[in-house]
Amino acid sequence: MATSQGLDPILTILRNRSILLDSVVFRVGLLAALRSRKLNGRTIGVMITASHNPPEDNGVKLVDPMESWEAYGTTLANAPSEEKLSEAYDKIIKECHISPNTKANVVFARDTRSSGAHLTSILIEALKATDTAYTDYKLLTTPQLHYITRCLNTKESPYEYGEPTEQGYYEKTASSLKVAMQGRQFSGSVTVDCANGVGGPKLRELMKHLPSLSEGGLEIKVVNDDVLKPERLNHQCGADFVKTNQRAPPSSHAPPMTRCASLDGDADRIVYYFNDVDGTFRLLDGDRIATLAALFIGDLARSAGLGEKLKVGVVQTAYANGASTAYVTQDLRLPVVCTATGVKHLHHAATKFDVGVYFEANGHGTVVFSDLALKRLKKYEPQSPAQSSALETLRALTALINQTVGDALSDLLLVEVILAHKGWGPKEWDLTYTDLPNRLVRVEVADRYMFKAVDAERRLESPPGVQAQIDAAVGKFKNGRSFARASGTEDAVRVYAEAATRSETEDLAQKVATIVKQAGG
Numbered sequence: 001m002a003t004s005q006g007l008d009p010i011l012t013i014l015r016n017r018s019i020l021l022d023s024v025v026f027r028v029g030l031l032a033a034l035r036s037r038k039l040n041g042r043t044i045g046v047m048i049t050a051s052h053n054p055p056e057d058n059g060v061k062l063v064d065p066m067e068s069w070e071a072y073g074t075t076l077a078n079a080p081s082e083e084k085l086s087e088a089y090d091k092i093i094k095e096c097h098i099s100p101n102t103k104a105n106v107v108f109a110r111d112t113r114s115s116g117a118h119l120t121s122i123l124i125e126a127l128k129a130t131d132t133a134y135t136d137y138k139l140l141t142t143p144q145l146h147y148i149t150r151c152l153n154t155k156e157s158p159y160e161y162g163e164p165t166e167q168g169y170y171e172k173t174a175s176s177l178k179v180a181m182q183g184r185q186f187s188g189s190v191t192v193d194c195a196n197g198v199g200g201p202k203l204r205e206l207m208k209h210l211p212s213l214s215e216g217g218l219e220i221k222v223v224n225d226d227v228l229k230p231e232r233l234n235h236q237c238g239a240d241f242v243k244t245n246q247r248a249p250p251s252s253h254a255p256p257m258t259r260c261a262s263l264d265g266d267a268d269r270i271v272y273y274f275n276d277v278d279g280t281f282r283l284l285d286g287d288r289i290a291t292l293a294a295l296f297i298g299d300l301a302r303s304a305g306l307g308e309k310l311k312v313g314v315v316q317t318a319y320a321n322g323a324s325t326a327y328v329t330q331d332l333r334l335p336v337v338c339t340a341t342g343v344k345h346l347h348h349a350a351t352k353f354d355v356g357v358y359f360e361a362n363g364h365g366t367v368v369f370s371d372l373a374l375k376r377l378k379k380y381e382p383q384s385p386a387q388s389s390a391l392e393t394l395r396a397l398t399a400l401i402n403q404t405v406g407d408a409l410s411d412l413l414l415v416e417v418i419l420a421h422k423g424w425g426p427k428e429w430d431l432t433y434t435d436l437p438n439r440l441v442r443v444e445v446a447d448r449y450m451f452k453a454v455d456a457e458r459r460l461e462s463p464p465g466v467q468a469q470i471d472a473a474v475g476k477f478k479n480g481r482s483f484a485r486a487s488g489t490e491d492a493v494r495v496y497a498e499a500a501t502r503s504e505t506e507d508l509a510q511k512v513a514t515i516v517k518q519a520g521g
Contacts, residue, residue, distance in 0.1 A: 021060070030126050046060060055232075068344065072092050110140075137166070148168075190260070192220055194223070197233050198265070263409075270408035272288065287324040293359075316346075317457070324435070346360065356370075437502040441497070443513050477507070478499060
């Protein structure tokens with residue numbers, strides 16, 4: 001896939017208290033300008049957001065054609081003085097053979113945090129200093145900025161992605177939803193918690209373009225969409241709150257068996273959940289969304305007569321529940337690839353399939369269709385009305401799904417389309433497989449860099465002998481699995497464990513945590 005045809009979902013995220021970010025945002029502006037010139041003027045996106053973090057935090061995400069410039073970003077961000085920054089800047093120009101005469105193009109947006117406007121002004125200073133052409137899209141979700149960046153970079157090419165505007169995003173999503181439904185009816189409503197973030201007003205705007213209830217449209221009940229009080233962002237609501245606390249937001253009053261979903265602060269992740277008839281909370285996280293999408297797309301491909309011509313695969317991280325992996329490989333009979341944690345790793349691995357489905361358990365993910373798959377879907381001639389219907393739905397999904405990055409709004413509609421086609425409620429979805437009990441433990445260590453992981457972060461190669469101890473502990477438990485992974489931000493190691501029962505899982509987690517603690521001092 002050529003670089004102009006895809007976007008690395010996240011090159012880097014630099015988060016901190018917003019008052020400390022001025023120099024970081026300025027330097028990211030320098031980096032974006034350099035990157036655009038290196039790519040002969042292709043558009044680079046800059047999103048100012050801290051996603052699911054508290055409202056006093058902020059950060060910056062770089063939206064870039066597929067290549068990692070993290071090393072250069074780190075060099076610029078860590079330059080201790082203006083003189084050293086200038087030296088680092090000039091060094092990148094020399095190493096990358098960048099012509100300062102090449103026009104640079106950057107687009108940017110922000111979420112609803114109170115510090116966003118100030119940080120935007122800092123970014124503009126950097127772009128002006130580097131004589132970079134820029135467009136400020138004001139308030140957008142992170143996926144909307146990804147969409148616009150992809151559209152700009154593919155305009156007037158064979159891979160043109162859409163109209164590069166917010167309005168174009170809504171119109172493409174809404175029109176493809178109507179086709180994808182194929183006359184099916186939505187059952188009941190879905191209550192969407194918008195984390196009091198930018199996803200709230202953007203979802204309401206999207207709803208204006210969707211079919212009304214009288215036209216058979218989806219009933220979406222929006223909650224937690226107060227963006228006038230920035231301090232409420234992600235406070236006791238949002239996808240991370242639901243996933244971490246294993247309960248609905250306190251403000252949610254949805255009755256039992258009602259579909260509910262929560263977005264995060266910049267609307268690039270989503271989790272579903274419901275309360276059973278007895279009041280039991282049931283989480284339908286990224287693993288569940290991935291398996292649902294893989295099931296549906298695999299069925300559609302076979303129904304369209306393309307079962308042997310489209311290779312559908314699922315990409316997961318080590319944190320995916322082992323039951324979901326078994327369901328995909330044994331029940332759906334689809335291949336699963338495990339990558340290191342981080343969306344950029346999953347996204348790149350997904351592009352190796354004709355149709356790659358990837359989601360992290362936290363609800364961040366999407367579906368990626370290869371160029372070859374898109375060509376086959378476009379040219380394929382169905383042999384029956386049933387094949388024609390399945391093919392039309394598949395084609396619509398390629399437009400409904402935001403393939404540039406995980407997008408809570410398009411993922412929401414994808415899930416609703418699938419449930420409508422299958423005639424399922426949340427209970428039927430939940431019953432596709434039973435999650436293994438799992439536990440995540442944080443262990444403080446003297447030096448996290450001692451712990452070096454290999455095999456998609458599932459095994460430790462150092463300290464020596466630690467993995468053998470973990471293997472011995474795991475071997476004593478039915479369906480046991482455990483791994484230890486160093487934190488990327490603090491001197492701590494996170495231990496994940498799962499086993500056949502809750503008590504065995506707790507026991508295994510504590511045993512592996514003890515092994516790590518003893519090794520880490």
